[in-house]
Amino acid sequence: MTGTTRAPWSWDGGLAETFDDHVRASIPLYEQAQWLTLELSDEFAVPGSMIYDLGSSTGGLSADLATRHPRCEVVGVDSEPQMTAAATAAHVRANLRFETADVAATHLTDAGFVVAHHLLPFLTRVERAVALTAVAGGLVDGGALLIAEKTLPDTAAAQARAATVLTGYKLARGLSAAQIVAKERALRGVMLPRTIAHLEGELQAAGFTETTTVMTWMNWTMILAVKGTR
Known part of the structure; x- marks a missing residue:
């Protein structure tokens, strides 16, 4: 009897060196989402307030936020x-620092703007509730x-459609079928x-009073x- 072993998923193990290329090939509208994040930050990053980038990875977005808002302190947490x-070595700003910590239990203070891109799906239901309540607080x-x-699309048909389109997206950007399948198994x-309805409910339960979908691509959503x- 033969079988396959699923490798446990981790962003560690050398992926820091290839992370940026990896996410651009895997996540639709990744660069547009980075741009939109900076644009939206202008409304909320009041001088003197804190900016947190939860799940900051290699730190590119954190550094861009620090450059754009020199009178705010930016903390990238991963x-x-x-x-x-890698982030600390690559991005040096007077108002920027990076911390290694459990992002689901990070203590935030005086935050005007918080970013948490591609983080919440990796947390359990309880961890999500704790993290969102902490951010709101x-x-x-x-x-x-x-x-x-x-x-998660609402129906099985929509889920299958989204999976098919995403596979095509990744193949068109140079990922092999084997790479796509291996990552799907690991995740x-x-x-x-x-x-989206479940996510909006979690946000409201945590204490947020307004939720707005600002960008979508199939089942990839920015809220x-x-x-x-004020």
């Missing part, structure tokens, strides 16, 4: 030491959380996307969640 080390009134993630049971008013 659970993988290799990512934090750490935001100033009128502050915002911006998330971008793969969501099975690890990446747990929710429907802006605002806490209260």
